[in-house]
Amino acid sequence: xxxxxxxxxxxxxxxxxxxxxxxxxxxxxxxxxxxxxxxxxxxxxxxxxxxxxxxxxxxxxxxxxxxxxxxxxxxxxxxxxxxxxxxxxxxxxxxxxxxxxxxxxxxxxxxxxxxxxxxxxxxxxxxxxxxxxxxxxxxxxxxxxxxxxxxxxxxxxxxxxxxxxxxxxxxxxxxxxxxxxxxxxxxxxxxxxxxxxxxxxxxxxxxxxxxxxxxxxxxxxxxxxxxxxxxxxxxxxxxxxxxxxxxxxxxxxxxxxxxxxxxxxxxxxxxxxxxxxxxxxxxxxxxxxxxxxxxxxxxxxxxxxxxxxxxxxxxxxxxxxxxxxxxxxxxxxxxxxxxxxxxxxxxxxxxxxxxxxxxxxxxxxxxxxxxxxxxxxxxxxxxxxxxxxxxxxxxxxxxxxxxxxxxxxxxxxxxxxxxxxxxxxxxxxxxxx
Ligand SMILES: C[S@@+](CC[C@H](N)C(=O)[O-])C[C@H]1O[C@@H](n2cnc3c(N)ncnc32)[C@H](O)[C@@H]1O
Numbered sequence: 001x002x003x004x005x006x007x008x009x010x011x012x013x014x015x016x017x018x019x020x021x022x023x024x025x026x027x028x029x030x031x032x033x034x035x036x037x038x039x040x041x042x043x044x045x046x047x048x049x050x051x052x053x054x055x056x057x058x059x060x061x062x063x064x065x066x067x068x069x070x071x072x073x074x075x076x077x078x079x080x081x082x083x084x085x086x087x088x089x090x091x092x093x094x095x096x097x098x099x100x101x102x103x104x105x106x107x108x109x110x111x112x113x114x115x116x117x118x119x120x121x122x123x124x125x126x127x128x129x130x131x132x133x134x135x136x137x138x139x140x141x142x143x144x145x146x147x148x149x150x151x152x153x154x155x156x157x158x159x160x161x162x163x164x165x166x167x168x169x170x171x172x173x174x175x176x177x178x179x180x181x182x183x184x185x186x187x188x189x190x191x192x193x194x195x196x197x198x199x200x201x202x203x204x205x206x207x208x209x210x211x212x213x214x215x216x217x218x219x220x221x222x223x224x225x226x227x228x229x230x231x232x233x234x235x236x237x238x239x240x241x242x243x244x245x246x247x248x249x250x251x252x253x254x255x256x257x258x259x260x261x262x263x264x265x266x267x268x269x270x271x272x273x274x275x276x277x278x279x280x281x282x283x284x285x286x287x288x289x290x291x292x293x294x295x296x297x298x299x300x301x302x303x304x305x306x307x308x309x310x311x312x313x314x315x316x317x318x319x320x321x322x323x324x325x326x327x328x329x330x331x332x333x334x335x336x337x338x339x340x341x342x343x344x345x346x347x348x349x350x351x352x353x354x355x356x357x358x359x360x361x362x363x364x365x366x367x368x369x370x371x372x373x374x375x376x377x378x379x380x381x382x383x384x385x386x387x388x389x390x391x392x393x394x395x396x397x398x399x400x401x402x403x404x405x406x407x408x409x410x411x412x413x414x415x416x417x418x419x420x421x422x423x424x425x426x427x428x429x430x431x432x433x
Contacts, residue, residue, distance in 0.1 A: 001042045001097070002097065004091045004092065004097065006042060006046050007092070007098070008097055010046050010050050013028055014050060014072065018069060023326075024054060025322070028050060045194075048193075051321055052080045052152070054322050055151065055321045056080045056125055057072060058126075059122055059124075062113075062118045062122045063075045063114065064106065064110075074088060074092075074102070074106060075109075077091075081194060084110075085111045120134070120135075120143040124144070124146025124150070126146045126150075138363075144417060145415055145418075147417075148415065149314075149317045149416050150317065151318055152194075153192075153216070155214065156215060156421075158188075159187075159188065159212055160210055160211055160212060160213060160246065162210075162253070162254065162278060164211030166188070169188065169212055172204075172205070173188065176190050177190065181420075182419075183419065184221055187217045209277075213247075216422045217419075217420070218423070219243060219422065221401075223244050223248060224251070225391060225426050225428065227355070227357075227390065227393060228306075229252065230252050230253045232252065232257075232303035233256060233302050234258050234259070234302065234303060234305075235260075235305045235306070236258070236259070238262055238263070239261060239262050239285075240262055240268065241268075241269075242275065245275070254280075255282065257282060258282050258283045259283075260284070260286070264288075268287055272285060298349055300348065300351050301349070301351050302351060303355070304356075305349050305350050306356075308359050309342055309367070310338040310339065312332050312362050312367065314327075314363050315361040315363050316422050317423075318416055332366065336367065336371065340375075343356070346358075347431075350431045352431055352433045353432075355431065356429040357426060358428075358429060359424065361423060362423065363425070369408045369410040372411060373410055376429075381431055383429070384410055384428070387405070387407045387412040390412075390426070401419070411428075
């Protein structure tokens with residue numbers, strides 16, 4: 001397919017998403033089934049276009065002064081891909097399979113309109129009902145912060161020090177143009193192209209042998225700031241597929257006891273294979289059975305309970321722009337209740353002098369600072385460890401990292417704009433001895 005024909009296909013897919021109200025992934029799959037002639041390169045390119053339109057959904061419609069799929073695609077080519085009106089006109093030449101030529105109005109909009117006079121939720125491409133929450137955390141910077149949360153994310157890897165060394169993996173992944181991430185000493189970054197094609201890290205020898213894991217640098221840093229150490233008893237309470245469990249295991253260097261569990265046994269399914277590939281031998285996965293508490297034998301004995309909390313995932317919008325527009329207020333309410341349950345459960349598991357690391361991949365204050373403040377209100381035997389103290393694990397990068405983050409009395413927040421990571425909040429809560 002020509003680049004112009006891919007644009008026409010993307011417009012078709014966006015029309016289906018709009019009219020049938022289906023998730024982007026489903027609409028793309030259905031398009032692929034109906035157009036079997038399209039090769040994998042075409043599909044990846046069309047998928048990249050569709051997701052980029054979702055990233056810039058509101059701002060593209062604003063600059064084009066029209067919300068039709070074609071208008072949003074044209075606006076996105078300017079805002080996300082940086083094409084000027086002439087370059088866009090050259091793609092839309094009306095030839096067979098290409099979109100129709102630009103109208104006078106479309107050309108004028110592409111030349112002259114910007115988002116500088118748009119309301120924050122349009123310039124930042126987020127649902128209007130979240131404006132108050134984003135204003136609370138980012139103030140006048142909310143449009144810029146949200147715009148960074150809309151842009152395409154790189155692919156980050158964590159080197160598993162149980163099996164490999166960062167310098168060596170950096171060398172062996174040179175063909176993927178991997179570079180070191182700015183903050184995490186274990187992080188490697190691969191910048192993804194506009195066609196959103198996966199560079200196939202799962203087929204790399206380093207991955208197959210357990211030397212690397214896919215993990216955003218923000219997630220790596222959140223695990224690091226928990227300060228897990230060799231010899232400790234550590235509980236990963238919301239372990240899910242085990243992303244944090246694997247990072248904790250490497251920090252513990254195979255020494256001590258690492259217990260991983262989750263309220264939902266289905267979420268834990270991938271963890272066994274991942275632990276085995278990563279060479280982790282000190283982890284005990286506790287799969288819940290019926291109503292029985294899988295941690296009933298543990299009472300105030302853990303050095304560290306890590307809560308990778310169920311949350312709205314607003315910090316990961318750049319990886320899932322479709323979810324951003326589907327988010328509803330009811331989902332936030334449910335997550336807040338889950339977070340309270342997990343925090344209160346953790347409080348009973350931690351020993352005096354131990355700590356809870358409370359982590360979300362959200363930027364919304366009710367899930368972050370406000371949730372921690374309420375927890376301290378319920379549990380006066382806990383205090384917040386100052387963010388500067390928790391971040392000292394980054395050694396010489398501590399000051400620069402702290403300056404890049406948002407800090408409150410309750411914890412610190414990373415964002416795509418400030419730290420180049422997904423949005424992650426972490427609070428380390430110390431239980432009085
Ligand atoms: C953000 S995900 C975990 C991701 C995982 N830690 C990782 O790094 O791959 C949150 C998890 O919390 C679990 N969960 C929700 N409420 C819980 C609760 N009260 N106690 C324990 N787990 C809970 C969910 O089933 C979900 O798997």
